[in-house]
Amino acid sequence: MSFSQKILDWYQIHKRDLPWRSTVDPYKIWISEIMLQQTRVAQGMPYYHKFLENFPTVHDLANASEEKVLKLWQGLGYYSRARNLHATAKMVVDDHKGNFPDTYNGLKALKGVGDYTASAIASICFDIPEPVVDGNVYRVLSRYFGVDLPINSTQGVKYFKDLAREVMDVKNIRDYNQGIMEFGAMQCAPKNPDCEGCPLNESCVALKENRVFQLPIKINKTKVRQRYFNYLVYLDGNKRTILEQRQGKGIWQNLYQFPLLETEDLIEHKELTQILNGKLKDAVNTVVLYNKEPIVHKLSHQHLHTRFWILETDELNSEGIPWKKVHNYPVPVLLADFIKTFKI
Known part of the structure; x- marks a missing residue:
């Protein structure tokens, strides 16, 4: 059984019942993806519901005051995400007549939307075979294939994107992308991975070489x-x-x-x-x-x-x-x- 099929099988059994999983509305998926960057699901969930209650559509968000957007974001941190969210909503309304672009490149041209977010929206909403690479995916791929390239190096970013594209399930990209992210969050977790019950444990390089807690590698560039x-x-x-x-x-x-x-x-x-x-x-x-x-x-x-x-x-x-x-x-x-x- 292939790597991607094992991820899909695991996902069908273990996936969490999350509100953005029951929709392919690009507005709602976009809100969830921006909100959950650098934020745990449990912390972000109340904000997600409150945001959609106040801004049910992209037009509502675009027409809101920045002060109201920031107030509803209060406590999530990384406030540039909220300001970019507001600016992007205006772009979608003004430049795209309220409709999100339905291509990877079109999505990536939006303010505050990088490779990961564009890939997530493209695959989940429009079934475009574009691999997602977030922190969870880096961890799964790095451990399973034993890759010790730093994930925040130029070479590492390109290598992992190419690797993610090589192993993805093209025919069921929507579930596969959500599945590998979920797998990294729950099964192949940073501190307490369940290696014993892992469906990938027989061929995981990091487990075989006792390097689970050494991977992935990240260059510490930040001086506090x-x-x-x-x-x-x-x-x-x-x-x-x-x-x-x-x-x-x-x-x-x-x-x-x-x-x-x-x-x-x-x-x-x-x-x-x-x-x-x-x-x-x-x-x-x-x-x-x-x-x-x-x-x-x-x-x-x-x-x-x-x-x-x-x-x-x-x-x-x-x-x-x-x-x-x-x-x-x-x-x-x-x-x-x-x-x-x-x-x-």
């Missing part, structure tokens, strides 16, 4: 940057605060935050007041450190050592926002957690 954030949480006598919208192309673009002071290292009360002296927008009565131990928020390329400082003042200027309305704004999950726990 340490950053020190001090959020200034203003509060006046009318229970109002200040939120600012992040500008530029950095992390959390267009999300809202409390005024931010970034420093070279952790600072204490005296240093903060010295830095702020003469810079404060409003006269401040007291400055209180909310969390002595910094919250370390870990992103892929940087760790944010974060403290929240409560600045009490008599009355804020016209920029003041009632505290009870703060939860309406799209904010990074780091701030959303603080807002939930801080009581005034």
Whole structure:
């Protein structure tokens, strides 16, 4: 029995009942694929349902405000995905009359749609024999065939794409692509693969050579940057605060935050007041450190050592926002957690 047939047989028995499995609507498949990049299925499922409730069609998403899109995305991270999602919806509506392209190249031309997403939509929605290669597929192919090329090298990316094309099931590409991704997520998992019950175990090179936990190989190119954030949480006598919208192309673009002071290292009360002296927008009565131990928020390329400082003042200027309305704004999950726990 061939590699692809074993994957298909396994999938028919073990596939999870997921909402996007019961449709070939490219809009719904596209939403699920973008949402599940760098997000676990269990975490992404509620967001998927909420997104479709608010934006049942690509026209609804295209016509929505960016603020609403970001608010519904809040907590999923990698917010560029949400901004690209919004931009792509507008492209589909404006340039394609609301219909997704039905070719791999047409799909890949959409903003935020790379090889993987184009291949997934093309195969699942239009039955086009285009192989998908995501993290799960890299792992399955690398282990089964014993490939030690780094999956994030130029040579590795090309090799695995060619290998995926060679072993795919052309006649049943829709189930095969979903099957091999599911197989990698559940059977050939990163940390606890079920090698004993695996239908591929008799011919798996990594299992034979005791290299299951050595593969796949990935070059570590990322140097983690340490950053020190001090959020200034203003509060006046009318229970109002200040939120600012992040500008530029950095992390959390267009999300809202409390005024931010970034420093070279952790600072204490005296240093903060010295830095702020003469810079404060409003006269401040007291400055209180909310969390002595910094919250370390870990992103892929940087760790944010974060403290929240409560600045009490008599009355804020016209920029003041009632505290009870703060939860309406799209904010990074780091701030959303603080807002939930801080009581005034």
